Amino acid sequence: MIVTLTINPAIDRTIAVDRLAFDDRAYILSSKDSPGGRGINASCVIHSYGGRTHAIVPAGGERGEKFKEYMSGCGFPVTAISICKDMRLNLTITDRHGLTVKLNETGPLLDRGELLKIEAVVDEQLEGAQWLMLCGSLPPGVPSDFYAKLIERAKSRGVKTLLDTDGEALSQGLEAGPAVVTPNQQEAERLLNTVLLTKANSLAGARRIQAMGAESVVLSLGSRGGIGVTEEGTWEAIAPRVDAISPIGSGDAMAAALVWSLSRGEVFHEALRWGVAAGTASAKLPGMTFATLEQARELREEVDIRRVDP
Numbered sequence: 001m002i003v004t005l006t007i008n009p010a011i012d013r014t015i016a017v018d019r020l021a022f023d024d025r026a027y028i029l030s031s032k033d034s035p036g037g038r039g040i041n042a043s044c045v046i047h048s049y050g051g052r053t054h055a056i057v058p059a060g061g062e063r064g065e066k067f068k069e070y071m072s073g074c075g076f077p078v079t080a081i082s083i084c085k086d087m088r089l090n091l092t093i094t095d096r097h098g099l100t101v102k103l104n105e106t107g108p109l110l111d112r113g114e115l116l117k118i119e120a121v122v123d124e125q126l127e128g129a130q131w132l133m134l135c136g137s138l139p140p141g142v143p144s145d146f147y148a149k150l151i152e153r154a155k156s157r158g159v160k161t162l163l164d165t166d167g168e169a170l171s172q173g174l175e176a177g178p179a180v181v182t183p184n185q186q187e188a189e190r191l192l193n194t195v196l197l198t199k200a201n202s203l204a205g206a207r208r209i210q211a212m213g214a215e216s217v218v219l220s221l222g223s224r225g226g227i228g229v230t231e232e233g234t235w236e237a238i239a240p241r242v243d244a245i246s247p248i249g250s251g252d253a254m255a256a257a258l259v260w261s262l263s264r265g266e267v268f269h270e271a272l273r274w275g276v277a278a279g280t281a282s283a284k285l286p287g288m289t290f291a292t293l294e295q296a297r298e299l300r301e302e303v304d305i306r307r308v309d310p
Helices: 038-048 061-071 112-126 146-156 167-175 185-192 199-211 250-263 268-283 293-300
Strands: 002-006 010-017 028-036 053-059 078-082 088-095 100-104 131-135 160-164 216-220 226-230 233-238 304-308
Touching: 002 038, 002 112, 002 250, 010 061, 028 038, 028 061, 038 053, 038 131, 038 250, 053 061, 053 112, 061 078, 078 112, 112 146, 131 146, 131 250, 146 160, 146 167, 160 167, 160 250, 167 185, 185 199, 185 216, 199 216, 199 226, 199 233, 216 250, 216 268, 226 268, 233 268, 250 268, 268 293, 268 304
Parallel strands: 002 053, 002 131, 010 088, 053 078, 131 160
Antiparallel strands: 010 028, 088 100, 216 226, 226 233, 233 304
């Protein structure tokens, strides 16, 4: 069982337009609302790949009710924890060429009682779990060490953790020693307070992040693939060239496929290959659409995995 926690879920509104240009109008071609959040997205991918997953989310207000309606037919268990404030709404605007603007609300203020309920549900679901994925930003009112505490709890129960977040939550979560951390380039640059312009920069950055406490690191580099660092070594996964339509959500697909593969007992560099394949295949699809297992498998053979010595 792979448990995902999305502590700051959203209704994702994806708007497709003819083109995005500065200081000029665009015409809306389509608009779609869907349940969103990194952990929810990960659970959807894992389930579609045949894995067992259980998603945990706080949900409140009218948007929370819509969220639960959207998830009612997802095919895997979802525990929605009632909160007082309304769930956030995120906007993604993308054009035919793949240019994308993403606008996120910060999320509802969670009080201490609501946090305790979330912690209790996570504790309950750790029983029998193999992995706990801690995904996304922390909403207002949540201490920056919240993920770090959950990582420590999971480790005490023999459950592996993946941390996929940003800012102080990422920095403090690393100190707790997650099994895997999956920052994208921008998140890594903020964490390290540096710019990762070259391959050498990215390799050094990924190794620095591992030295901060993670057992392994997967640094997502978008269309360039990713870098994986473990105690056994460093790998570069070079993605095949594709015509990207909508890259939003590709990182979620990458993290999901990575954990799905590791949960099946595959070695780290093969899990990295699956992750890059899933992320790349998802970027080829419109809107917030995730590649199927077959679509990821087709691209997997084209992902070039190379061992990189320090």
